[in-house]
Amino acid sequence: MAIKKRPRQPKSENRRLDIRDVAKHAKVSIATVSRTINRVPTVDKELADRVWLAISELNYFPNTQARALVSGRTRLLGLLISEITNPFFPELIRGFEDIAVENGYEILIGSTNYHPERMSLAVRRMIERNVEGVAVMTFGVEQPLLEELASRHVPMVFVDSGPPGDLVRPLLVDYRKGIQQGVQHLAVLGHRKLGYISGPSQQRSSQLRTAAFLESLEQIGVTPNPEWIFEGDHTLEGGMRCMEQLLALPELPTAIMCSNDMTAIGGLRVLTRAGLRVPEDISLIGFDDIHLAEFVNPPLTTVRMSRNDLARSAFGALRAIAEQEQGGHPREWKVTTSLVVRQSTGYPRDSALAPAAGTPSTKKKKSSKKV
Amino acid sequence: MAIKKRPRQPKSENRRLDIRDVAKHAKVSIATVSRTINRVPTVDKELADRVWLAISELNYFPNTQARALVSGRTRLLGLLISEITNPFFPELIRGFEDIAVENGYEILIGSTNYHPERMSLAVRRMIERNVEGVAVMTFGVEQPLLEELASRHVPMVFVDSGPPGDLVRPLLVDYRKGIQQGVQHLAVLGHRKLGYISGPSQQRSSQLRTAAFLESLEQIGVTPNPEWIFEGDHTLEGGMRCMEQLLALPELPTAIMCSNDMTAIGGLRVLTRAGLRVPEDISLIGFDDIHLAEFVNPPLTTVRMSRNDLARSAFGALRAIAEQEQGGHPREWKVTTSLVVRQSTGYPRDSALAPAAGTPSTKKKKSSKKV
DNA sequence: GCCAGTTACTAAAGCGTTTTACCACCTAAT
DNA sequence: ATTAGGTGGTAAAACGCTTTAGTAACTGGC
Numbered sequence: 001m002a003i004k005k006r007p008r009q010p011k012s013e014n015r016r017l018d019i020r021d022v023a024k025h026a027k028v029s030i031a032t033v034s035r036t037i038n039r040v041p042t043v044d045k046e047l048a049d050r051v052w053l054a055i056s057e058l059n060y061f062p063n064t065q066a067r068a069l070v071s072g073r074t075r076l077l078g079l080l081i082s083e084i085t086n087p088f089f090p091e092l093i094r095g096f097e098d099i100a101v102e103n104g105y106e107i108l109i110g111s112t113n114y115h116p117e118r119m120s121l122a123v124r125r126m127i128e129r130n131v132e133g134v135a136v137m138t139f140g141v142e143q144p145l146l147e148e149l150a151s152r153h154v155p156m157v158f159v160d161s162g163p164p165g166d167l168v169r170p171l172l173v174d175y176r177k178g179i180q181q182g183v184q185h186l187a188v189l190g191h192r193k194l195g196y197i198s199g200p201s202q203q204r205s206s207q208l209r210t211a212a213f214l215e216s217l218e219q220i221g222v223t224p225n226p227e228w229i230f231e232g233d234h235t236l237e238g239g240m241r242c243m244e245q246l247l248a249l250p251e252l253p254t255a256i257m258c259s260n261d262m263t264a265i266g267g268l269r270v271l272t273r274a275g276l277r278v279p280e281d282i283s284l285i286g287f288d289d290i291h292l293a294e295f296v297n298p299p300l301t302t303v304r305m306s307r308n309d310l311a312r313s314a315f316g317a318l319r320a321i322a323e324q325e326q327g328g329h330p331r332e333w334k335v336t337t338s339l340v341v342r343q344s345t346g347y348p349r350d351s352a353l354a355p356a357a358g359t360p361s362t363k364k365k366k367s368s369k370k371v
Numbered sequence: 372m373a374i375k376k377r378p379r380q381p382k383s384e385n386r387r388l389d390i391r392d393v394a395k396h397a398k399v400s401i402a403t404v405s406r407t408i409n410r411v412p413t414v415d416k417e418l419a420d421r422v423w424l425a426i427s428e429l430n431y432f433p434n435t436q437a438r439a440l441v442s443g444r445t446r447l448l449g450l451l452i453s454e455i456t457n458p459f460f461p462e463l464i465r466g467f468e469d470i471a472v473e474n475g476y477e478i479l480i481g482s483t484n485y486h487p488e489r490m491s492l493a494v495r496r497m498i499e500r501n502v503e504g505v506a507v508m509t510f511g512v513e514q515p516l517l518e519e520l521a522s523r524h525v526p527m528v529f530v531d532s533g534p535p536g537d538l539v540r541p542l543l544v545d546y547r548k549g550i551q552q553g554v555q556h557l558a559v560l561g562h563r564k565l566g567y568i569s570g571p572s573q574q575r576s577s578q579l580r581t582a583a584f585l586e587s588l589e590q591i592g593v594t595p596n597p598e599w600i601f602e603g604d605h606t607l608e609g610g611m612r613c614m615e616q617l618l619a620l621p622e623l624p625t626a627i628m629c630s631n632d633m634t635a636i637g638g639l640r641v642l643t644r645a646g647l648r649v650p651e652d653i654s655l656i657g658f659d660d661i662h663l664a665e666f667v668n669p670p671l672t673t674v675r676m677s678r679n680d681l682a683r684s685a686f687g688a689l690r691a692i693a694e695q696e697q698g699g700h701p702r703e704w705k706v707t708t709s710l711v712v713r714q715s716t717g718y719p720r721d722s723a724l725a726p727a728a729g730t731p732s733t734k735k736k737k738s739s740k741k742v
Numbered sequence: 743g744c745c746a747g748t749t750a751c752t753a754a755a756g757c758g759t760t761t762t763a764c765c766a767c768c769t770a771a772t
Numbered sequence: 773a774t775t776a777g778g779t780g781g782t783a784a785a786a787c788g789c790t791t792t793a794g795t796a797a798c799t800g801g802c
Binding site (some may be wrong): 059061064065066068074085089090091102106107108109111121124129130236265266273291298309315 | 414436437440472492499501522666
């Protein structure tokens with residue numbers, strides 16, 4: 001008995017525009033169309049022209065899923081962040097999206113909102129979509145999740161953590177230099193009584209910042225006062241809480257450094273409400289340089305960490321891993337920091353340096369237009 | 372002559388984990404595995420159990436691309452926004468991501484940054500990835516792009532604009548009620564001299580808000596003073612600029628409504644710097660209720676538009692279009708607004724109602740913890 | 743005991759690409 | 773003229789899944 005053909009319903013007229021349609025239209029084979037699209041150099045110029053013409057006439061877009069299926073490349077990257085409503089991240093996302101799109105990649109964002117469960121869901125989603133790499137821009141990702149990714153050969157990059165591995169690269173942020181510049185700036189103004197509000201102590205980047213702060217203190221010959229060191233949580237609310245505690249102290253520092261800008265901005269509000277003037281009564285310095293920092297009152301002196309640098313390093317590192325780092329030993333990926341002096345820092349009140357009433361020694365970076 | 376078989380390289384050992392592997396492991400056919408995964412009810416309980424066991428033992432994840440290819444469903448949605456660093460959007464994205472992920476969808480974000488070119492690139496990316504719907508949360512998307520989407524039968528939702536079509540639903544925000552409540556609130560406090568800073572006038576949602584403001588003014592029997600009406604651009608900087616212009620006027624309003632919170636916050640800074648007290652000298656009211664509104668000084672009275680509502684409506688409407696709205700005529704998708712009274716509004720200075728010195732009549736919604 | 747009716751399985755076609763294997767043709771050297 | 777050596781083309785397998793069509797194994801009614 002002959003084998004019966006049982007073709008599926010042809011779905012007839014509702015068919016999607018196909019590579020076959022393009023081939024027919026250009027009067028070449030399917031393979032030629034494919035090679036043209038993928039810019040294989042051996043395609044005859046004249047045929048290629050016909051193909052491009054057909055593509056634009058038919059308004060054809062190749063099917064990404066079919067492409068991914070056969071080529072094994074999805075051109076999808078995962079970006080794992082803590083909390084999209086934290087202003088640090090949108091700026092980072094923007095940079096990452098830019099560089100990814102420039103290179104023909106799409107990004108999948110996973111916000112963990114600090115829930116281990118959401119984190120694991122996000123990682124799962126990324127694996128299911130076959131991302132070609134994951135940039136981990138949050139902390140506390142659990143080991144099993146990382147192993148899950150590793151077992152599927154997904155390249156990963158982390159901020160500040162972990163030794164480089166076959167599939168893993170750390171992104172090294174130069175906290176030391178940045179924080180040191182901030183502390184130096186305060187020291188030059190004459191501050192010797194320095195307070196600090198850290199980020200969450202489990203977070204490695206917080207630890208590094210705190211360590212850098214203490215080290216910088218030592219460099220300027222100041223012994224840290226543990227009473228003036230608080231643990232915040234990198235939120236506005238946390239900054240407010242810490243600053244309230246600090247203000248309850250019998251003796252106050254003359255300057256306070258914060259582990260990030262949101263903390264500093266929270267602290268600034270509390271200071272202002274308590275009737276203290278910044279920088280005349282107390283100087284304040286942040287970290288990150290989020291967009292908002294320029295718009296608080298007074299504009300915040302801070303240490304800038306380039307989100308664009310960070311995003312581009314993350315992307316570059318992921319690509320380097322995927323391409324197996326052809327030349328020599330793995331490159332190091334560094335992210336630079338720099339001091340941005342605005343108006344929240346000035347001479348300490350009791351300083352001999354202070355001209356009259358604590359005018360900042362620095363030029364305004366951007367003066368607000370006066371009416 | 373016999374047809375020669377020319378199988379590709381089997382890639383042997385590096386093969387991805389397959390549905391075939393699961394089938395083999397569970398000792399059933401591929402089809403049974405597929406049906407089990409897709410929860411087709413006719414699968415025998417015992418076989419299904421074997422399949423699930425095999426899946427978890429092998430740690431198998433179905434290939435999304437292959438699935439999408441054959442089923443024609445990508446479970447991908449596009450979200451088109453203006454500017455991710457505008458705090459309104461991260462809150463919206465969060466809501467949209469939540470509802471999407473709950474329903475097994477992934478989202479692709481396209482930030483246009485107000486460039487037509489980026490917009491068209493974003494739409495193109497979405498088409499290439501075969502999104503099943505696009506939520507357009509920005510304005511100025513050009514007609515050809517929309518037609519491009521429509522020609523591919525991609526459902527779309529818009530905020531505030533356009534008539535419903537086969538593939539299109541508008542999301543209706545109840546600006547009238549919200550703005551009316553805000554104006555009423557000011558009227559009750561005794562304000563009759565009201566200023567307004569709008570958003571960009573090309574933007575339909577701005578037009579609607581401005582119209583609602585003027586209408587509300589009429590309701591309370593106040594004739595608008597055109598001198599006190601400014602066109603901002605929904606940014607902090609724009610709010611600052613308009614407020615500076617306003618302050619240059621010989622006579623000031625006693626209260627100012629802003630088209631969004633960023634504008635109000637910018638305005639607030641300018642007022643504060645100019646030495647005016649809010650609300651004692653001038654009342655200020657925003658729109659949106661972004662997270663930051665609660666943390667400026669004084670906390671901003673504003674009209675809340677729920678981003679979560681908006682996100683869920685957008686998702687719901689897209690689904691409804693895709694499912695061809697089985698029952699009756701298309702549902703209307705509304706987004707509610709509500710007044711949030713904080714401390715930036717109070718009695719006008721010259722009001723007889725004012726007890727002593729312009730204390731706000733309202734309870735604090737959330738008092739800051741005092742040290 | 744036979745057949746119609748269910749139920750639940752398996753085999754295999756097909757989704758839209760990429761890519762391999764093969765071949766037809768042209769040119770230039772023998 | 774014959775052949776080696778490119779070029780640049782075509783046909784068809786394979787990617788991993790869904791889904792249709794076909795079928796085997798029961799069940800129960802007559």
